[in-house]
Amino acid sequence: MNWSEIIRLALQEDLGTGDITTDYLDLEPIPEKAFMIAKAPGVLAGLEIVKEVFLTVDKNLKITMYKRDGDTVKRGDEILRLEGNPASILKGERTALNFLQRLSGIATMTKAMVDKLEGTSAKLLDTRKTTPLLRSMEKYAVRVGGGYNHRFGLYDMILIKDNHIRACGSITEAVKRVKEKNIAYKIEVEVSNIKELEEAVKAGVDRILLDNMSISKIKNCVKRFGSKVELEVSGGVTLDNIREIAQTGVPYISSGALTHSYQSLDISLLFKE
Numbered sequence: 001m002n003w004s005e006i007i008r009l010a011l012q013e014d015l016g017t018g019d020i021t022t023d024y025l026d027l028e029p030i031p032e033k034a035f036m037i038a039k040a041p042g043v044l045a046g047l048e049i050v051k052e053v054f055l056t057v058d059k060n061l062k063i064t065m066y067k068r069d070g071d072t073v074k075r076g077d078e079i080l081r082l083e084g085n086p087a088s089i090l091k092g093e094r095t096a097l098n099f100l101q102r103l104s105g106i107a108t109m110t111k112a113m114v115d116k117l118e119g120t121s122a123k124l125l126d127t128r129k130t131t132p133l134l135r136s137m138e139k140y141a142v143r144v145g146g147g148y149n150h151r152f153g154l155y156d157m158i159l160i161k162d163n164h165i166r167a168c169g170s171i172t173e174a175v176k177r178v179k180e181k182n183i184a185y186k187i188e189v190e191v192s193n194i195k196e197l198e199e200a201v202k203a204g205v206d207r208i209l210l211d212n213m214s215i216s217k218i219k220n221c222v223k224r225f226g227s228k229v230e231l232e233v234s235g236g237v238t239l240d241n242i243r244e245i246a247q248t249g250v251p252y253i254s255s256g257a258l259t260h261s262y263q264s265l266d267i268s269l270l271f272k273e
Contacts, residue, residue, distance in 0.1 A: 006133060007052050010095050022090045032086040032271055036100070038073040039266035043111045045069050045141040046103035047080065053096040058088030069144050070107070079267065086271070093269050103141040104265035110145025110258050113242055122246035122253050125150040125232070129256035138259045150254055158182060159209070161190045171196060175203035188232070197221055201229055209254075211235050215244055222249045 036050070047069050054061050061084035067073060079100075082089050113124050124147040130138045139149045151157035160174045168174040171189055178187055188207040189200040194217070200208050210221055212235035222231060232252035233245050245253055 003049060003137065004052065004056075006137070007049065007056055007095075007099075010098070011053065011056060011092070014095050015091060019087075019091045022087050025087075027085075027087045029085045029087070031084050032089065033273075034082045034086075034089050034269055034271045036079040036082075036097075036267055036269050038077045038079060039075055039268055041072070041074045042104055042108035042265040043145055044071050044073060044079065044100070044104050044265075045107035045144040046100045046137070049099045049103070049137065050080070050096040053099065054082060054089070054092040057092040058085055060084055061088055072111075082269075089269075089271075097267060097269060099137070101264040101267050102262075103137060103144075104267065105262040106138055106141035106259055107145035108265055109262040110142050110147040112239055113237075113255065113258070114146035116239060116243045117246050117253075120243070120246035121249075122251060123148050124242075124258075125252055125254040126258050127234070127254055127256040128153065129260045131259070142258055145258075147258065156185070157188065158185045159188045159190065160205075162192070162211075165190075171199045172203050175200070175205060179204075190234075193217075194220065194224075197225060201225055206230060207232055207252075209234055210250070215241075215248065218245065218248045218250060226250070 044067055047065060047067065051063050054063060061082055064081040067079050073079065110124065117124060126139055126142040126147060126149055135152065139152065142149060151159065158178055160178065165171055165174050168177060175187065175189065186206040188209055189205045190209040190211050191197045191200055192211050197208060207230035209232045210218055213233070218233055225231065226249055230252065231250050232254055233250045234254040237245065237253055237255040237257065242253060
């Protein structure tokens with residue numbers, strides 16, 4: 001589903017049969033000015049989506065952008081200006097803010113984590129723990145914040161997790177079955193201890209995900225196998241520990257928190273004379 005379709009459905013969800021509050025006010029279609037203003041510091045993401053929301057409501061609205069995606073804002077910064085029919089602005093306001101606040105929250109959290117990695121070689125990855133149907137937008141916000149996208153869905157990379165392994169009986173058997181049919185996709189396997197890691201390396205996978213391991217165990221994994229296979233750390237990654245994880249030498253760190261535990265950026269839309 002493309003972004004235009006998502007925007008159309010979001011507006012349909014909010015407007016339904018019509019904005020009865022705005023419609024009953026019988027506002028004169030005299031052009032008014034409104035501004036989106038940051039009420040907290042953060043990183044912006046989703047401004048083109050905001051633009052499309054308002055233009056979908058009313059193609060005659062004039063939108064002037066003061067900021068771009070990836071820009072850092074502080075409290076009180078004006079982000080954009082809207083000029084046109086006040087009824088149109090009111091009808092698009094909440095949908096536009098919902099997108100911008102959430103995507104900017106993701107970008108802000110991602111940037112904070114990426115900043116903690118400065119001076120290391122580790123890359124921060126997202127996960128599939130996203131809002132249904134909004135994955136492409138949320139993964140875009142991760143990129144705006146300086147992170148990288150892991151697989152987009154179940155179809156573009158093979159990741160053999162603990163439940164797959166239990167269903168097959170072992171890592172060796174699971175990898176064997178996948179390799180019999182796979183000629184195009186990278187294979188990653190999730191492990192929780194050194195024994196499983198050794199088995200995965202022997203099976204010949206491309207990347208191994210170290211799940212919920214302590215720092216000392218991660219260091220041991222990197223020391224023993226870091227030169228033989230790509231390693232990724234996941235589970236319990238926070239702003240407080242991500243740098244320590246990166247300093248183990250692991251090349252990839254993934255965090256579901258980027259898209260499920262962020263705080264939306266506080267942004268308002270205000271009419272001004």
